[in-house]
Amino acid sequence: MSIYPWQRSSWVEVFSNKLKMPHAYILHGAQTLEINKFADELIKSVLCSKTNKEYFACGKCQDCLWSKTNHPDLIRVINNSEEKNLKTDILKVDDIRGAKDFLQTSSHQANGKKIVSIYGADRLNIQASNALLKIVEEPPDNSLIIFTVNKLNNLLPTIISRCRLVSFSKPSKDDAIEFLKQTDNAEFIDNLSLYNNLPLELINDKEMLTSINIILVELKKGQEIDLMKVNSAWLNNGLAWIINILQKWTYELLLSKLTQGYSFFPKDIEVISKLALRADLSKLLTYQKTLNTIKSYPQIAINKEINLDSVMIEYKKIFSN
Numbered sequence: 483m484s485i486y487p488w489q490r491s492s493w494v495e496v497f498s499n500k501l502k503m504p505h506a507y508i509l510h511g512a513q514t515l516e517i518n519k520f521a522d523e524l525i526k527s528v529l530c531s532k533t534n535k536e537y538f539a540c541g542k543c544q545d546c547l548w549s550k551t552n553h554p555d556l557i558r559v560i561n562n563s564e565e566k567n568l569k570t571d572i573l574k575v576d577d578i579r580g581a582k583d584f585l586q587t588s589s590h591q592a593n594g595k596k597i598v599s600i601y602g603a604d605r606l607n608i609q610a611s612n613a614l615l616k617i618v619e620e621p622p623d624n625s626l627i628i629f630t631v632n633k634l635n636n637l638l639p640t641i642i643s644r645c646r647l648v649s650f651s652k653p654s655k656d657d658a659i660e661f662l663k664q665t666d667n668a669e670f671i672d673n674l675s676l677y678n679n680l681p682l683e684l685i686n687d688k689e690m691l692t693s694i695n696i697i698l699v700e701l702k703k704g705q706e707i708d709l710m711k712v713n714s715a716w717l718n719n720g721l722a723w724i725i726n727i728l729q730k731w732t733y734e735l736l737l738s739k740l741t742q743g744y745s746f747f748p749k750d751i752e753v754i755s756k757l758a759l760r761a762d763l764s765k766l767l768t769y770q771k772t773l774n775t776i777k778s779y780p781q782i783a784i785n786k787e788i789n790l791d792s793v794m795i796e797y798k799k800i801f802s803n
């Protein structure tokens with residue numbers, strides 16, 4: 483099985499009646515990699531001639547081998563425009579017409595499906611979106627059209643109304659912990675909160691965790707922080723990255739001071755509560771404001787090193803009398 487454990491119910495839902503699959507699906511969720519993975523598995527399954535009883539592809543038949551490269555019954559379009567609000571016409575109207583014609587032809591497999599899969603269908607400009615609509619309008623019987631989207635509102639309502647919607651949510655904390663255990667990443671369970679309980683993001687970021695821990699060693703010293711240890715290596719991942727850590731850390735101090743609660747750093751809760759007792763509330767709040775301001779600076783206008791030094795000097799002051 484190669485979908486993620488927390489996608490199982492969606493898988494069961496999609497295959498609840500394989501003989502009566504709709505012509506078009508919209509796979510919708512915030513986690514792009516996860517929904518794309520689900521789409522890939524769905525495509526492999528539909529093309530495979532020897533799926534198992536849970537409808538997962540066998541991985542060995544001729545269709546599975548073709549799926550890995552080019553399957554004659556599949557067109558896959560990946561919209562790589564990662565920038566959030568950038569809509570592209572990467573999918574040209576001609577491509578869409580091509581996809582529409584492709585769906586009209588008979589399938590290579592006897593009684594098989596013709597599949598058009600478009601990843602990132604929500605990041606298309608209006609011409610491309612209108613062309614998409616043409617694909618889902620009255621597709622031939624053996625068609626399967628799959629869109630993956632982060633922002634459902636970016637799709638035309640007339641497209642949405644013609645598709646079966648499958649929504650994906652984040653894994654529960656228990657699912658996330660179980661997944662880390664199963665993938666030999668149990669040692670990072672305590673860091674999950676730092677990644678909003680998203681285990682894939684944590685695993686992708688494993689190398690960064692070492693850097694985070696080096697920084698935390700210093701932050702835990704509070705007023706005794708060794709400013710000589712603050713060095714340019716802290717900035718290897720960018721100023722925004724370290725400001726983000728400082729924001730989470732000071733948020734934790736604030737939470738501990740006001741409510742004895744904790745959120746991001748569960749394994750450090752003892753150190754945090756001791757530090758929180760020594761922290762001055764108004765200085766802590768001012769510091770958080772400063773971090774927000776720095777984060778909003780235009781990237782180009784800052785001298786990163788000078789900024790980081792002053793940021794750490796201000797951090798030290800939170801604990802002074």
Ligand SMILES: [Zn+2]
Binds near residue numbers: 529530533539545546
């Ligand atoms: Zn197969």
